[in-house]
Amino acid sequence: MARFGMVIDTKKCVGCMDCVVACKTENDVPEAFNRDWIVQDVRGKNPDLHMEIRTERCNHCDNSPCVYCCPTGASHVHDLGGIVLVTHDLCIGCKACLASCPYDARFINPDGYADKCTFCVHRVEKGLDPACVSVCPTHCMYFGDLDDPNSQVSKLLASRKNHSLIPEAGTKPQIFYLV
Amino acid sequence: MNEYTTTRHNELVDPSLHIWGWEIPVYLFIGGLVAGMMIVTGYFIFKGKYKDKACVCRVLPLLGMIILSAGMFALFLDLEHKLYTWRLYLTFKVASPMSWGAWILIVVYPAMIASFLVNVPEYFSNKFPWMDKISEKLQQHKYAVKNIGVVNMLLGGLLGIYTGVLLSALGARPLWNSPMLWLLFLVSGLSAASAFVHMVAKRVDERELLAKADNGFLILELFVIALFFIGMVTSTKVHIDSALVLLSGIYAPAFWVFVLALGIVIPLIIQLLAVDHKIKHTPVAPIMVIVGGLVLRFVIVYAGQYTRWVDAAF
Ligand code: SF4
Ligand code: SF4
Numbered sequence: 232m233a234r235f236g237m238v239i240d241t242k243k244c245v246g247c248m249d250c251v252v253a254c255k256t257e258n259d260v261p262e263a264f265n266r267d268w269i270v271q272d273v274r275g276k277n278p279d280l281h282m283e284i285r286t287e288r289c290n291h292c293d294n295s296p297c298v299y300c301c302p303t304g305a306s307h308v309h310d311l312g313g314i315v316l317v318t319h320d321l322c323i324g325c326k327a328c329l330a331s332c333p334y335d336a337r338f339i340n341p342d343g344y345a346d347k348c349t350f351c352v353h354r355v356e357k358g359l360d361p362a363c364v365s366v367c368p369t370h371c372m373y374f375g376d377l378d379d380p381n382s383q384v385s386k387l388l389a390s391r392k393n394h395s396l397i398p399e400a401g402t403k404p405q406i407f408y409l410v
Numbered sequence: 411m412n413e414y415t416t417t418r419h420n421e422l423v424d425p426s427l428h429i430w431g432w433e434i435p436v437y438l439f440i441g442g443l444v445a446g447m448m449i450v451t452g453y454f455i456f457k458g459k460y461k462d463k464a465c466v467c468r469v470l471p472l473l474g475m476i477i478l479s480a481g482m483f484a485l486f487l488d489l490e491h492k493l494y495t496w497r498l499y500l501t502f503k504v505a506s507p508m509s510w511g512a513w514i515l516i517v518v519y520p521a522m523i524a525s526f527l528v529n530v531p532e533y534f535s536n537k538f539p540w541m542d543k544i545s546e547k548l549q550q551h552k553y554a555v556k557n558i559g560v561v562n563m564l565l566g567g568l569l570g571i572y573t574g575v576l577l578s579a580l581g582a583r584p585l586w587n588s589p590m591l592w593l594l595f596l597v598s599g600l601s602a603a604s605a606f607v608h609m610v611a612k613r614v615d616e617r618e619l620l621a622k623a624d625n626g627f628l629i630l631e632l633f634v635i636a637l638f639f640i641g642m643v644t645s646t647k648v649h650i651d652s653a654l655v656l657l658s659g660i661y662a663p664a665f666w667v668f669v670l671a672l673g674i675v676i677p678l679i680i681q682l683l684a685v686d687h688k689i690k691h692t693p694v695a696p697i698m699v700i701v702g703g704l705v706l707r708f709v710i711v712y713a714g715q716y717t718r719w720v721d722a723a724f
Contacts, residue, residue, distance in 0.1 A: 335418075335720070
């Protein structure tokens with residue numbers, strides 16, 4: 232079975248927010264909410280500073296607490312490549328999943344259900360890349376099957392140094408950042 | 411230095427999570443209180459005290475059901491997709507404490523109704539003689555009555571424990587990642603229930619007993635709180651920082667003043683003097699304990715949402 236994930240090259244990302252706009256347009260994300268966003272992470276000691284610009288979203292965790300804690304089964308793992316999704320009319324809006332996500336990737340849609348990145352499953356089903364990946368002007372994002380050693384994402388991870396976000400939270404995130 | 415800037419500003423999530431307002435702390439407090447009331451009722455029934463018409467276990471089940479229903483209503487108010495609430499009861503998700511809770515809330519009602527029927531309060535037995543008949547029949551079966559007592563204690567325990575597990579299962583909020591949280595909420599629930607029963611009980615010996623029990627629970631609660639913090643500050647950096655939110659951070663005044671001093675230590679001193687017959691029993695100490703228990707839930711729920719793994723220096 233495929234295991235979809237993303238690889239993002241932080242050396243190329245300039246934080247232009249095209250991915251953010253693409254997601255909002257593609258998925259009709261309500262005003263004032265974001266399914267993906269840009270983070271600037273500056274570390275070090277002056278003058279030896281290091282800045283990483285990242286595009287972030289739901290990590291479609293392999294060990295997803297949001298799915299375990301959901302009392303109705305609204306939060307679930309899709310058969311297609313382990314994508315984590317929410318079935319709107321099963322969701323009661325209890326917000327347990329929002330509290331369980333170490334990345335705060337979820338929000339409550341004004342219609343009342345839990346909302347978040349879907350990896351554009353409707354596009355992936357047709358063999359397309361998620362909207363954010365397809366519009367990135369610097370081509371810093373890659374989407375593919377992490378279980379397939381010959382996929383571009385697997386090859387990038389094998390050849391370049393990378394990290395995921397908050398691995399210590401134990402959720403096994405499926406988005407990796409090349410450094 | 412570590413400077414973290416994000417373009418995300420989702421309502422209820424940024425700059426720090428605040429998905430749960432007053433409804434959840436109130437609900438968790440009521441869950442604990444009613445759990446304690448069920449345990450006290452169960453104990454009195456098990457001990458055969460129900461035979462006394464003045465036993466407080468006669469009125470507790472009804473009060474418990476009313477209070478718990480108010481708590482469930484608060485929980486309902488918190489849901490964002492209210493029309494779909496019934497979806498909770500189409501499934502049982504074994505990994506979800508929220509699902510356990512939904513079902514526990516359903517099974518505690520029959521247990522409370524059973525304990526209500528063991529010795530129906532006068533008002534009802536006068537109005538509905540058939541209820542009295544059920545009581546009479548039930549009381550002929552000693553073992554059945556004892557079992558009702560045991561079941562009430564067990565389900566009460568489960569209800570109290572679940573209110574803590576609900577939070578501690580949410581690993582993304584470091585302050586809640588404590589194996590002591592269920593015990594803290596259970597003991598706090600028992601102490602609030604003892605305080606409550608102390609106020610409503612008519613028999614002096616029952617009031618004395620509950621005041622003594624409450625003193626025990628308050629002392630135990632102090633130990634559990636100490637262990638809670640020892641566990642936190644000997645854990646990872648995020649957990650240490652989370653503990654500091656309560657110990658010296660923005661929730662410290664509420665925690666030290668309302669939870670510890672006014673909610674536990676001072677009422678404990680008052681009640682220790684009262685059971686020693688140095689001063690008279692008044693409702694002051696029990697009210698302080700109950701309010702302290704409520705503030706404890708507010709502090710834990712609010713401060714927990716404030717703590718997170720990302721950029722963990724609060
Ligand atoms: S990032 Fe958050 S919402 Fe997405 S799968 Fe992981 S825990 Fe769930
Ligand atoms: S808010 Fe919805 S998706 Fe999230 S845990 Fe509750 S029912 Fe499940």
